[in-house]
Amino acid sequence: MSISAEDAARAALRQRQGPGARYDSPNAPAKELTWARRGTAYFARVLAQLPDSELDRPSLLPGWSRRHVIAHVGYNARALTRLLTWARTGVETPMYASPEQRAAEIESGATLPARALRSLFSHSEVHLNVAWRDLPDEAWDAQVRTAQGRLVPARETAWMRTREVWVHALDLDHGASTHDFPPDLLDELLADVLRMWQRRKETVDLTIAPEGRETVVLGDGGPTVSGTLPDVVRWLTGRGARRLTSSTGELPTIPRWF
Structure with a gap:
């Protein structure tokens, strides 16, 4: 083994x-x-x-x-x-x-x-x-x-x-920078944000499309936000948006993490 x-x-x-x-x-x-x-x-x-x-x-x-x-x-x-x-x-x-x-x-x-x-x-x-x-x-x-x-x-x-x-x-x-974070940690942080939203029963219509990762569809889908996984995680955890794109031209407002 x-x-x-x-x-x-x-x-x-x-x-x-x-x-x-x-x-x-x-x-x-x-x-x-x-x-x-x-x-x-x-x-x-x-x-x-x-x-x-x-x-x-x-x-x-x-x-x-x-x-x-x-x-x-x-x-x-x-x-x-x-x-x-x-x-x-x-x-x-x-x-x-x-x-x-x-x-x-x-x-x-x-x-x-x-x-x-x-x-x-x-x-x-x-x-x-x-x-x-x-x-x-x-x-x-x-x-x-x-x-x-x-x-x-x-x-x-x-x-x-x-x-x-x-x-x-x-x-x-x-x-x-989140670009310094281990890739598997970034995956878990993204999952943690989603768990927090679900625990608080937040209503979120959003499609998250990190490069090289599976797309995540929340609620009715809403706008699609794309970017590298480190930049997506930075935004989802409330630490600012960098190098992200949105299908509507503007990033949507999302609930807090904690």
Whole structure:
């Protein structure tokens, strides 16, 4: 039986690290954890290239500076770590005490000195990664509750973090591009947008025609929007339209992703 390049690389790494190293449990969601870890490295690279003097500039998110985005990504790692504590111990540990507490935390974090803000991101992501690595096999299927109130298995935290780090790297507005995203991640992000719309029962009449991918028809079809998959995903996730064409000449208004 053939193995993937990633599986082969993982096996080689384990051999180099020796018997004393610790690894994700066999029941861990390997693909999503790989996306999350690669996305964390991508966000870190964009952040490292961002001078302290430019942290106060606006992000792509209305009302948020780049500082707010960095604080949010850092505190999100801590919140997901709390869910893993819930999964591991069985003691209910919510992501946030309340929406108001979450918002206040981000506002406070955005005022941190630049060095402390960068440390918040780096320290919290290490803590989250250790929590993933040490989560027992059975705990990955334990039910936890998201900030939106959905009950999900703890393995969902890997996908939740994947979205955060990759897409918020775009929000820093400092050179990140969906053209840097792994192709299979782009496919899943497109599917996630559609799942969100369906969950909220949004009425959407739209045909999505990404180059090289299957056309997606929503509702009555509506206008056809075409472009590369990275550009389509950027638009669908609310991060702006670039190099897209519409059969009606203008891009339609679409519902929000989150």
